[in-house]
Amino acid sequence: METQIGIVGAGPAGLMLGLLLERHGIDSVILETRDRQYVEQRVRAGVLEQNTVDLMHELEVGDRLEREGLEHHGINLRHLGETHYVPMTELTGRSITVYGQQEVVKDLVAARLKGRASLLFEVSDVALHDIDSGRPRISFVHDGSEHELACDFVAGCDGFHGICRSAISPEVLTELEYTYPFAWLGILAEAAPATEELIYAWHEHGFALYSMRSPQVSRLYLQVAADEDLAAWSEDRIWNELELRLGHVNTGPIFEKGITPMRSFVVSPLQHGRLFLCGDAAHIVPPTGAKGLNLAVNDARLLAAALHDRFESGDEARLEAYSRTALRRVWRAQDFSNYMTQLLHNLGGGAFEHGLQVSRLEYIARSESAARSLAENYVGLPAASDF
Numbered sequence: 433m434e435t436q437i438g439i440v441g442a443g444p445a446g447l448m449l450g451l452l453l454e455r456h457g458i459d460s461v462i463l464e465t466r467d468r469q470y471v472e473q474r475v476r477a478g479v480l481e482q483n484t485v486d487l488m489h490e491l492e493v494g495d496r497l498e499r500e501g502l503e504h505h506g507i508n509l510r511h512l513g514e515t516h517y518v519p520m521t522e523l524t525g526r527s528i529t530v531y532g533q534q535e536v537v538k539d540l541v542a543a544r545l546k547g548r549a550s551l552l553f554e555v556s557d558v559a560l561h562d563i564d565s566g567r568p569r570i571s572f573v574h575d576g577s578e579h580e581l582a583c584d585f586v587a588g589c590d591g592f593h594g595i596c597r598s599a600i601s602p603e604v605l606t607e608l609e610y611t612y613p614f615a616w617l618g619i620l621a622e623a624a625p626a627t628e629e630l631i632y633a634w635h636e637h638g639f640a641l642y643s644m645r646s647p648q649v650s651r652l653y654l655q656v657a658a659d660e661d662l663a664a665w666s667e668d669r670i671w672n673e674l675e676l677r678l679g680h681v682n683t684g685p686i687f688e689k690g691i692t693p694m695r696s697f698v699v700s701p702l703q704h705g706r707l708f709l710c711g712d713a714a715h716i717v718p719p720t721g722a723k724g725l726n727l728a729v730n731d732a733r734l735l736a737a738a739l740h741d742r743f744e745s746g747d748e749a750r751l752e753a754y755s756r757t758a759l760r761r762v763w764r765a766q767d768f769s770n771y772m773t774q775l776l777h778n779l780g781g782g783a784f785e786h787g788l789q790v791s792r793l794e795y796i797a798r799s800e801s802a803a804r805s806l807a808e809n810y811v812g813l814p815a816a817s818d819f
């Protein structure tokens with residue numbers, strides 16, 4: 433087997449890259465270890481920056497997003513029972529859209545399977561070979577037989593637990609990691625959201641977030657201990673704690689619950705030889721800034737444009753700059769996600785820490801410059817900007 437770009441992983445990064453390449457007339461094969469149903473059902477975040485929404489429309493995969501996505505123009509910051517509204521669209525001219533990541537994945541998988549390009553689910557034993565050479569290969573097992581895929585380039589889009597990152601020798605790869613001493617307990621419930629806009633709440637028990645997926649489904653989160661036992665949280669306990677931290681919430685049957693660790697992680701460079709890393713394979717942000725999915729999509733956008741130059745005219749300038757360019761936005765998102773996390777969580781720092789948090793929240797409420805800075809990071813700096 434051979435192709436121009438071997439893509440490992442069918443999450444948002446790999447699928448978006450595949451679709452962008454297809455539109456440029458560049459051939460690719462996507463290899464995914466899980467089955468189609470698993471990747472389409474896996475519950476993840478759900479905030480799309482305007483950049484991501486615009487790209488879905490450009491690629492003609494935005495029809496369902498247009499119908500079912502919930503456009504938002506601001507966020508609420510809540511502290512000691514008071515809520516302050518940050519009018520993002522008024523401050524930036526841009527908006528965000530709530531649409532579950534698994535819905536994005538469904539739309540991208542459907543588009544991929546409509547064309548002739550290949551997407552193989554349930555592959556195993558994926559290994560990279562000769563990424564330093566001009567003809568890297570990916571070996572894998574599919575339908576019980578061994579295969580080898582020869583490529584011009586390999587895109588490692590296989591998420592945080594994938595194998596591509598480890599194909600880069602530790603001598604050239606720098607890994608920076610910070611693990612927060614708390615986690616998020618997240619639920620999906622059949623309950624109409626009691627708020628129009630998202631609520632990010634500071635509470636002495638810890639952070640809470642009121643989000644949604646549709647007019648009938650709420651998505652809510654609570655800051656809990658890093659080693660929290662999910663079994664210790666009955667439905668009653670979850671609702672009581674949400675009500676305490678967020679004010680009035682509408683309750684209903686909980687049909688999904690899970691605990692997400694909170695970490696910041698960045699590798700550099702994102703390239704070695706003919707291997708390029710995209711998305712969670714290369715970086716993780718804590719979910720407080722809602723940036724993970726959008727960063728994965730941004731990497732795919734940059735890599736696709738660089739590969740297009742390379743195949744169209746032999747110009748490798750953007751390919752060589754990929755790691756540097758993508759990491760600029762990754763670091764902006766790391767800083768913003770860290771800022772939002774520090775602003776709103778109980779970090780265990782007592783009264784001094786709370787004093788700083790109160791001052792930052794008041795600054796956002798009183799200074800238009802502070803509010804605009806938060807808003808422009810939250811909605812996402814324009815794709816064409818230098819970040």
Ligand code: APR
Binds near residue numbers: 444
């Ligand atoms: N071979 C092939 N596929 C693999 C392998 C492997 N060895 N290892 C992992 N995968 C697959 C996973 O099963 C998954 O479907 O790679 C895919 C990676 O997808 P994601 O984890 O969704 O990562 P990415 O596409 O970078 O999207 C990032 O996901 O975690 C969220 O908040 C994050 O929204 C962000 C998004």
Ligand code: PHB
Binds near residue numbers: 476477478630641651
């Ligand atoms: C979500 O709806 O899942 C969500 C919203 C905002 C965040 C994180 C997650 O910051």
